[in-house]
Amino acid sequence: MFNDPPVSSHLLEFLDQNGERGREMLLPALLYTQKIHDFIPPASASAIGAALNVPLADIFGVIEFYSMLASQPRAETSIRICTTPSCASQGSGELVLQTCQHLGVDIGEATRDGQYIVEEVECLGLCDHAPGVLVGDEMVGEATLEKIFNPEDHPRSQIYGDPLYLMARSGEIDPLSTAQFQEKGGFEGLKKVLRLPPKELIDMVTNSGLTGRGGAGFPTGLKWKSCAEVDRFPKYLVCNEDESEPGTFKDRALIEGDPFTIIEGMIIAAYAVGAGKGYLYIRGEYTHSHQVISQALEIAGQEGFLGKDILGSGFDFEIELRSGAGAYICGEETALFESIEGKRGFPRVKPPFPTTHGLFNQPTVINNVETLANVALICKIGPEEYKKLGSEDSAGPRLFSISGDINLPGIYEISQPITLKDLIYEKAGGVRHGKEIRAVLLGGAAGKFVAPDQLDVLLTTQGTREVGLSLGSGAVVVFDEDVDMKFVLHGLGHFFAHESCGKCYPCQLGTQRQAEILDRNLRGQALPGDIERLEDVIATMTDSSLCGLGQTAGSAIGSAIKICPEYFGIEEVSHG
């Protein structure tokens, strides 16, 4: 076969140490191989298959699924430039052309010396430092051609909020110091609840009204209760750090600024439901976060916060860190399980639900990073104090990631209900250069556009629901009057087409059809009937897709058709 270097002795050692665990080590093995060769050679894939007892065809299917794994040689360093709307609207498209020209290559073509390759990727979580680029393992914010080849310090997000609860320690302490963490109230919650029977803990979290912060907004206490009630072991506690929703970067900031909070939240959650093993799944592109949390986990273990008999409570819990490999869909809980299990990230049909049949088909609770930070907070200050924050239907403080044409992009911790208008103008400094707002994308690509005259929406669960919107992951992307909306729409269409897993027909086909229509719309070649086509496609995806990706793939576009139909070809909108 073409390029097939011999199997590295390092890989063989890795397989020797981990082979017994079988297929669940597939993604780690492939990522390890990718690092050695910059792709997965067939011989290495065969060796992995033999060691882990995974069919060869399956291994190839897994390589092909994940954007960060390659079955053909790429280059030593990938220059991954984000082209999702937040960054696209800040000129990432031009940056792509510039970089390619500078290197003398096309997109996706390696330089002759095999050093560099330029790739267009989706959201890297650098929205507040747009345009964002991942150069090898280095994240580059406010990227220019110069900075790509001379990366500076890792970009940090500005954190706003007064007072701060979730983000209180971020940027104020050495993230890897448990001493400083505890000085500022860390592990207080954990110490309290380890003395409680798990049932009481669950009641407490239920009582607090906490809902999931990943985008689905499910009541956390209820989720824990369902899992705790199942009499089957082992159980698992999974932290979902696959944050890939365009416009969202709050989880990254949490992990990088205050990793022990997440660990604390995980231990508490595991204790509540009876899970002895936890997995922390972090997206592959978050290389810096990976380093930080990896070290934090080791330190926590050394200092007795993880492992056997935590803080003398008799509770054993350990956490394994896992990396994604470039797939937005792996943020969907069941797809995440599939990924850990060493398969293509296809979402599963629900029911059954993760609380009864989750990771390895065992009872599992999976929580978002921010949710777990809230859990630690609740256990520290108690549900009554917690309920004073947020609103009745949206308890607790909430993190909003704000980016786009805004004066003060960053993370906003909001602990009192606020309208979108006030968030933008009162808190975030208003629109850059004093421009008018064209539209705000609320909730990420899976969210909806908010028209300038709808900015009074209250940013709570209830408040948004009342006007047909949703908070989602808390992403707020502001587009000013000069934005090329057709370009933004095209970018959203491209995003979903690129990230669709391809399992169910409505999404596999629908995201492609949607992208095609938005594509020709961008080129000024819209056809008569395109709006009807879009509406049929969107309705089909929304009504019939297997998972949340497909079900929301058309929602932003659908909202745009309603509020700014002038951006769609030459047709009048068919009905409001």
Place this chain on the structure above:
Amino acid sequence: MNEMAKTVRSTCPYCGVGCQVDLIIKENHITRVEAPFDVAPNYGRLCTKGRYGMDYVSHPSRLTYPMIRKDLGAKPRKPVDISGFRRASWDEALDLAAEKLAGIARENGGDALGTFCSAKATNEDNYLFQKFIRGVFGTNNVDHCSRLCHAASVAGLQITLGSSAMSNSIAEMKDLEVLLVTGSNTSETHPVISTFMREAVVKNGAKLIVADPRQIEMTQFADYYLQHKAGTDVVLFQALAHVIVKEGLVDQDFLDNRVEGLDEYLPSLESYTPEYAEAICGVPAEQIRQAARLYGSAGAAAIYWGMGISQSVHGTDNAISLANLALLTGNIGRPGTGLNPLRGQNNVQGCSDSGGLPNVYPGYQLVSDPELRQKFEKYWGVELNPEPGLTTMEMVDAAEKGVIQGYYVMGENPMMSEPDLLHARHVMEELDFVLYQDIFMNETGEYADVILPAVSFAEKEGTFTNSDRRVQLIREAILPPGEARADWDIIQDLALRVEVELGKEGSVGFKFENPAQIWDEMAELTPPFQGITHERVEREDGVHWPCPKPDNPGTPYLFTESFPRGKGKLTPLEYRPSAELPDKEYPYILSTGRVLYHWHGGTMTRRSKLDDIYPEALVEIHPEDALNIKVASDDWVKLRSRRGEIEVKVLVTERSPQGLVFLPFHFAEAAANILTLDARDPQAKIPDYKVCAVAVEKR
């Protein structure tokens, strides 16, 4: 020409799984094969032979008219290809055959004839064949290829249980708890069955033990792979039994009520410690213990085996050693258990069932039993020979001595499948008359005097009985080529003419109009078949015998209450080494067998597109051995034994253990049986195809 396709349900003509197929026919060709998803035993699954290997049926070299050897009477007879024969009419050919066969019988008695019926032909074909040979010639010299296949399994099971068929059903396989597979490269010889075994392991948590000298595909699914040295099976299984007894894993209840011979048996196990076994067979003692514990403590465990067990000079002992395990642990007589020899041919079970054996009538009724013989005498209207006849290899011996002077061979290819081929061919040369009946010319047909063209499975009606005793239908789907006729039709015509020659007109009864009538007669005489008719088989898509009454549902698994001999018999065994082991001159063990894409002598598959994917013989050699011989894959080697030599291409693979080379026997141009040794199991008379000594040299 847009003729509408028609679909005809039938049974695959290749192996003993007996897959149900739907033949899609267009313009008298089988253009596609499908499998119904809701019918046993295969439920929509097929292997490459069943799916794509039916095209042999339409090959241009099909025999389409009778032929007579041009140099008739010349001695010794030389093998000639088709150009050595001339076309004849059916009358001329049948009359000549009748004259010759009757002549030999008249001069030297019926026992001067040797006959081979066919494990590929239908039950009806075979019943009529043995009725002809027994009833008209008065000899029991009827045998078929199971002699070279599972004869030892049959002998072993007869001794221990009094029965000889697979005790449990294919339908139970996917739900097994524990299974031991030995001497069977199941994924290549019974592919669809192997998918059910794999299903049991992958989907239903079954535990698999594989015992095989070669690292076959099934080992990839095994919890324990016992790689024992070829020919050391008795030691291995006695050692398993030893552990089971010593660690108290026997089923005492079962032993008390259903088994005898324990007192003689137990002492024979004493010396077979796992350590002793390790020294002889090479399997680590600890592994033996673990495997024994797994089998011994299972709620239900089943044993499956193939040619690795049976085709051995101690094949009967091998089979007995497996039966001992099942009897010790009570793993027989319930679903998910059993002693299951996987029958090779599509109708080897049926051919045996229909009396195609020298010592029994249909249904395994002994020819030497006066009462049973009288039943047949009365029905057929003729006196029958009470002496059991000769087995295949004994017929070869008798032919060599001139005691047998004529052969009638139906649907078999002994000139590819008998061991020590150079010798076997020499024996053929001296015969006075050879009658050959087949769908193609093959290596045996080259020795014929008269060739009668038969029809393929797709061109006639009848029944096959698969490995788990399921009687299933084949149906006429296409018209036969030329003047080819159904085997039963030919036999009937021939029998009537022989009767005339011998002056015994109308003595027996050959007035059948269709195969259903033939079945009905056989069923009347055979209690386990009495509940089965063609009509019922059609209605129910197959029936498991024993089925003694019309309202009996058939019997998927046997021996729930008792064994045919009453109690199961534990039998002491002695390990004896193989007949010819490697030495300085011939340093490698040669093991012969099959590959997925071909069938036995190759008569069918070498004329199918299956040949395109595996067009030539390959000898499988371990990488270390290949290094020593200084060859790589695709190089040529010379294989030499004391019997002969061949040249063949190499495939280097770790499937072969060091010191053993494996050669499939499908390829006439590199015929494996030129090398093999005619050493036989004393009880079953089956040759050992798995162990003889060869030299391997770079060509």
Place this chain on the structure above:
Amino acid sequence: MAKDKTIQLTIDGKECRVPEGTTLLEAARSLDINIPVICLHEATTSEGLCRQCVVEVEGWGRLAPSCITPVEEGQVVLTESERVIRTRRTILEMLNASVDLSQSDVLQAQMERYEVDPNRFPGAKKREREILDDNPFYIRDYSQCILCWRCVQACADDMQYTYALAIGGRGHDSHITTFFDVPVPESTCVFCGNCVGVCPTNALQGKTEYLLEKGLQHNEIRARRRQERQDKRRSS
């Protein structure tokens, strides 16, 4: 769960009572209501891929895939509501835009039933691939592949346990392939044809039938095979 527990529900205005665990599709069938399916097959695991079988359940926000949704007491189900028809028609139109469905009777029938506009999506990216003819037994024309997964499933844990096939790519560009796209004879494939047996289109087709349909006679097919075999010998 009591083995003989039954559930009562209403489908298209008709009442039915079925055992617990029955799917909505099966329940509908028991009333002689034939919900169209694409990916469903009796011998392969239902993954609810095609969503063609969706039905509207009163009170449910989204449409339910009836092939994998178990019945619940008191459900009120519509199998041909406007929403349902819109989904089915659109799925067929989108599929037809990407895939050559001309040789699939089942899909042609469905397209007729739902009055599909075969050219609904101009400028659509077609999943066109060259026909793969790399073995003596079957051809692979993935331009006709509707990604129903049945072949992969049949080769894996649903029938054969040989695991020669996988899904490559992602999203719309998913395609069925082997380890590193090698020709089938270099994969673990054993040519059992179980995949061909479950393929709902002619994406997988026996080579004999394929050549006959192209107009070759049997002797021409034989000659061609001989030639292929010689070519293979020469090149190896």
